[in-house]
Amino acid sequence: MSKLSINDLHVSYGGVHALRGVSLRVEEGEMVALIGSNGAGKSTLLNTLSNVVKRKSGDVSFEGRDTRGMSPYAVSRAGLLHVPEGRQVLSDMSVYENLQVGMIARGKRPTIYSLDYVYELFPVLEERREQIAGTLSGGQQQMLAIGRALMGGPHLLLLDEPSLGLSPIITDQVFDALKKLNAEGLTVLLVEQNAHRAFEATSRAYVLDRGKIAFEGPSAELAGNKAVIDSYLGA
Amino acid sequence: MKIRTLMLAATCGAAVTAAAPGAHAEDYKVVILQSLTGGAAFIGKNVAEGAAMAAEEMNENGYFGEGNRMDFEVADDATDRTQTLSLITRLAADPELLLVMGPTSGSVAMAGASVANERELPIITTTNTFEVIEAGPWSNILTQPGTVTIPYIADFAAQDLGVKNCAIIGVKDNESYVALQRKFEELVQEQGVNLASVDGVALADSDFSALATKIATSEQDCVFVGTPASQGANIILQLKQAGLDPSTAILGHNAFASPTFIEKGGAAVEDVYLIGAWVPGGDGEFGEAFAANFEAKTGIAPDEWHANGYSGMQVVASAVRDAAASEGGATRASVLAALTAQKDVPVVIGGGTYSFDEERVPHFGMRVMQVKDGEFTLVDN
Amino acid sequence: MLTQQILNGLVSGSVYALFSLGFTLIFGVQKLLNFAHGATFMAGAFIAYYCTINGLPFVMAIGFSMLATGLIAILIDLIAFRALRKRGNAEFPALVSSIGVDLILVSIAQQVSNTQVLNFPFGTFPIQFYDVFGLRISLLQIVILGVVAVLVTALIFYLKKTTFGRQVRAVATNERAAALLGVNAQSVYLQTFFIAGALAGLAGVLIGLLFNSIQFLMGEPYMLRAFVVVVIGGLGSVQGAIIASLMLGVAQSLTVAYLPSGLTDAIIFGLLFLVLLVRPNGLFGDINAVAGGTRQ
Numbered sequence: 002m003s004k005l006s007i008n009d010l011h012v013s014y015g016g017v018h019a020l021r022g023v024s025l026r027v028e029e030g031e032m033v034a035l036i037g038s039n040g041a042g043k044s045t046l047l048n049t050l051s052n053v054v055k056r057k058s059g060d061v062s063f064e065g066r067d068t069r070g071m072s073p074y075a076v077s078r079a080g081l082l083h084v085p086e087g088r089q090v091l092s093d094m095s096v097y098e099n100l101q102v103g104m105i106a107r108g109k110r111p112t113i114y115s116l117d118y119v120y121e122l123f124p125v126l127e128e129r130r131e132q133i134a135g136t137l138s139g140g141q142q143q144m145l146a147i148g149r150a151l152m153g154g155p156h157l158l159l160l161d162e163p164s165l166g167l168s169p170i171i172t173d174q175v176f177d178a179l180k181k182l183n184a185e186g187l188t189v190l191l192v193e194q195n196a197h198r199a200f201e202a203t204s205r206a207y208v209l210d211r212g213k214i215a216f217e218g219p220s221a222e223l224a225g226n227k228a229v230i231d232s233y234l235g236a
Numbered sequence: 237m238k239i240r241t242l243m244l245a246a247t248c249g250a251a252v253t254a255a256a257p258g259a260h261a262e263d264y265k266v267v268i269l270q271s272l273t274g275g276a277a278f279i280g281k282n283v284a285e286g287a288a289m290a291a292e293e294m295n296e297n298g299y300f301g302e303g304n305r306m307d308f309e310v311a312d313d314a315t316d317r318t319q320t321l322s323l324i325t326r327l328a329a330d331p332e333l334l335l336v337m338g339p340t341s342g343s344v345a346m347a348g349a350s351v352a353n354e355r356e357l358p359i360i361t362t363t364n365t366f367e368v369i370e371a372g373p374w375s376n377i378l379t380q381p382g383t384v385t386i387p388y389i390a391d392f393a394a395q396d397l398g399v400k401n402c403a404i405i406g407v408k409d410n411e412s413y414v415a416l417q418r419k420f421e422e423l424v425q426e427q428g429v430n431l432a433s434v435d436g437v438a439l440a441d442s443d444f445s446a447l448a449t450k451i452a453t454s455e456q457d458c459v460f461v462g463t464p465a466s467q468g469a470n471i472i473l474q475l476k477q478a479g480l481d482p483s484t485a486i487l488g489h490n491a492f493a494s495p496t497f498i499e500k501g502g503a504a505v506e507d508v509y510l511i512g513a514w515v516p517g518g519d520g521e522f523g524e525a526f527a528a529n530f531e532a533k534t535g536i537a538p539d540e541w542h543a544n545g546y547s548g549m550q551v552v553a554s555a556v557r558d559a560a561a562s563e564g565g566a567t568r569a570s571v572l573a574a575l576t577a578q579k580d581v582p583v584v585i586g587g588g589t590y591s592f593d594e595e596r597v598p599h600f601g602m603r604v605m606q607v608k609d610g611e612f613t614l615v616d617n
Numbered sequence: 618m619l620t621q622q623i624l625n626g627l628v629s630g631s632v633y634a635l636f637s638l639g640f641t642l643i644f645g646v647q648k649l650l651n652f653a654h655g656a657t658f659m660a661g662a663f664i665a666y667y668c669t670i671n672g673l674p675f676v677m678a679i680g681f682s683m684l685a686t687g688l689i690a691i692l693i694d695l696i697a698f699r700a701l702r703k704r705g706n707a708e709f710p711a712l713v714s715s716i717g718v719d720l721i722l723v724s725i726a727q728q729v730s731n732t733q734v735l736n737f738p739f740g741t742f743p744i745q746f747y748d749v750f751g752l753r754i755s756l757l758q759i760v761i762l763g764v765v766a767v768l769v770t771a772l773i774f775y776l777k778k779t780t781f782g783r784q785v786r787a788v789a790t791n792e793r794a795a796a797l798l799g800v801n802a803q804s805v806y807l808q809t810f811f812i813a814g815a816l817a818g819l820a821g822v823l824i825g826l827l828f829n830s831i832q833f834l835m836g837e838p839y840m841l842r843a844f845v846v847v848v849i850g851g852l853g854s855v856q857g858a859i860i861a862s863l864m865l866g867v868a869q870s871l872t873v874a875y876l877p878s879g880l881t882d883a884i885i886f887g888l889l890f891l892v893l894l895v896r897p898n899g900l901f902g903d904i905n906a907v908a909g910g911t912r913q
Contacts, residue, residue: 094786443827445827446873450873470829
């Protein structure tokens with residue numbers, strides 16, 4: 002049984018047929034990349050997985066369970082944690098409080114990542130635990146958003162553009178953390194515009210183009226595919 | 237709606253059968269149109285009851301002469317302008333109808349006045365506003381305007397109590413209350429009374445703590461509270477709680493002459509002076525008889541509005557009888573002429589007699605009362 | 618007289634705070650103006666009144682009334698807001714539908730009370746006065762100040778320190794992000810409406826008792842004041858609402874005491890304009906708001 006399997010997913014969003022029959026799967030312990038240009042439908046796909054956006058047709062199965070009709074909060078309580086684009090930290094609350102809110106998704110499920118683990122992974126969060134989240138830098142907010150999702154006991158982590166707006170050094174830190182998490186067993190679906198980084202960090206990848214999967218395969222292979230290079234890795 | 241609005245008074249049936257028909261018996265048709273339902277029902281329903289009782293008594297006593305009687309109906313204006321307009325228009329089409337006693341108040345009374353003048357039907361509304369008189373010659377008022385009533389309490393304060401320095405509390409968001417308050421201020425100032433302070437409250441207010449503290453910590457020998465009964469009781473309660481000197485005279489106008497005032501104010505409104513047209517239990521032989529008969533008949537003590545209705549019907553009946561005796565007999569025109577010419581009709585309210593002046597303004601006086609042991613008692617002055 | 622007037626103002630202001638907290642909480646969480654809040658307040662006074670005259674002990678009447686107004690507020694959410702929220706862009710339609718609910722509740726109260734002004738029977742609460750350093754303070758005023766202080770502290774603790782409070786603030790700050798973190802916004806809405814309704818109901822009972830007057834329109838002047846409080850305090854800010862309520866109470870007392878009467882409202886609203894000119898987000902609009910000030 003795949004951790005996540007998507008079959009022939011169609012989504013219309015704001016009158017646009019944003020996803021046109023996407024099929025995709027993520028296996029237990031994998032880190033899979035989903036790349037594509039702006040407007041390809043990457044964020045729509047993640048939003049559909051967490052049921053923020055309603056699907057038109059198609060099946061989504063998370064740990065063998067059909068997620069159709071579940072509220073977004075119920076999806077995250079089931080262990081499918083989505084770190085949205087733009088981090089979306091709770092800006093009026095402190096770092097510590099953001100992490101506390103993160104625990105709500107875990108509910109009665111056993112702890113996977115403790116607060117100490119998150120502080121060890123991102124020491125800056127412990128240093129700034131009392132700081133109001135809205136006043137953190139972009140990189141710190143991204144770390145907080147990931148840390149907060151970890152507090153929710155994720156079985157599958159969806160990440161939407163974690164490198165967006167971050168300096169290369171900070172991006173390195175974030176990706177190092179993701180690689181460490183994956184090495185320790187966390188299943189991740191990573192959406193990235195920065196295809197180089199995505200291919201480098203993941204084992205398999207999908208390329209989304211205008212709502213359809215254009216390419217799929219091992220990341221190293223796709224990184225060497227001329228068509229992919231021309232379309233997505235150019236310049 | 238129509239069935240409810242033009243209902244025959246249940247009591248009326250008895251009066252019809254009791255009247256012995258004479259050879260040339262005359263029926264004088266009058267409709268008592270009051271707010272039996274809706275917002276003004278607390279006035280209109282009682283006025284109608286008092287008026288109906290008076291008409292029955294007079295029919296029984298042969299007031300209109302051998303075999304003649306007043307043929308009256310009670311109808312409901314429902315405190316509704318539109319309903320009143322169509323009802324009076326329909327009533328006016330009945331050539332037998334001589335007069336309408338009503339409608340009760342406010343814009344409903346004004347609506348009645350406009351139709352009455354258009355159709356040349358005499359009406360006497362329960363209200364006391366000059367606007368009804370100004371609307372035309374056919375529309376009249378039953379109760380005394382503030383200009384007539386306020387002097388009774390203002391003169392009492394200045395002359396009988398001899399107050400020197402008065403704090404005024406009025407209602408700032410209701411024009412008729414403002415007019416009464418201004419009249420009081422003007423009259424006491426003319427008699428050398430100083431106004432210590434003048435404050436206005438809104439009708440919806442209930443927090444008078446700041447105002448009460450301000451007055452309680454100021455110097456004055458009189459507080460005039462010109463508000464509706466329940467709000468006035470509440471203001472006085474808060475004044476007392478704020479520590480107002482117990483020797484300060486507290487005065488109000490006729491809005492306080494309601495059981496609500498004592499009910500809401502309790503011990504705090506003890507000793508408050510007020511004016512009213514009706515002294516509970518009746519004042520004088522006629523009034524006492526009315527109070528006793530009314531209570532025997534209905535089981536409740538009559539209030540100011542019952543007394544006003546009862547008195548109003550005395551005036552209407554007297555006018556009808558005068559018109560019937562005139563050349564040409566009782567017509568709408570002769571009833572109107574007789575009505576506004578009424579002088580010194582015996583009534584159970586005020587000083588005991590009711591007259592219209594040249595401006596068609598009613599005068600029957602007011603009695604100064606004081607709350608004693610939780611009851612309105614007449615002040616000897 | 619000055620200190621006495623300040624005391625009067627603080628007592629009135631503390632009840633404004635109780636009333637305004639629920640209003641600002643709902644605004645903070647939902648970004649909706651609940652016009653039916655004044656009617657909920659009025660319903661609190663009515664329910665406690667009818668319970669009391671039917672023989673229920675006063676303390677139980679208050680408890681029952683708070684429970685009932687909490688449930689009324691939940692009903693308001695379900696009837697007037699939920700369907701509109703689902704369709705999005707609810708601010709204006711929700712305003713109108715909450716005015717509708719307000720009118721319904723007010724009309725019912727008008728029918729029930731026969732348009733009369735009601736008051737708790739004499740002796741519902743002992744009338745007792747104390748002289749403290751020349752101040753005249755009643756037992757009721759002391760109890761009100763105490764009850765409001767305890768409730769406000771409890772509410773702030775609840776919002777700041779409990780898991781549920783964090784969920785409320787999370788929804789207030791960013792409802793979508795909160796949902797992705799497993800926060801059930803619907804349940805947060807129901808709970809905030811319940812709290813807001815119960816606080817408004819209690820405020821209604823206290824005002825009805827303190828000023829001997831319960832009537833169907835009693836919510837209106839308090840709605841107006843709640844707007845002032847919420848705007849001056851900073852939209853959605855709980856601390857701002859408390860401080861603004863006390864300021865408003867004292868300002869009203871002092872204007873009645875020292876300035877020409879009839880100008881009270883003009884002065885209060887003049888001050889409101891001034892505050893808004895100098896600080897468009899209110900006095901506390903830019904500090905960290907407990908219930909969340911800005912939605913991302």
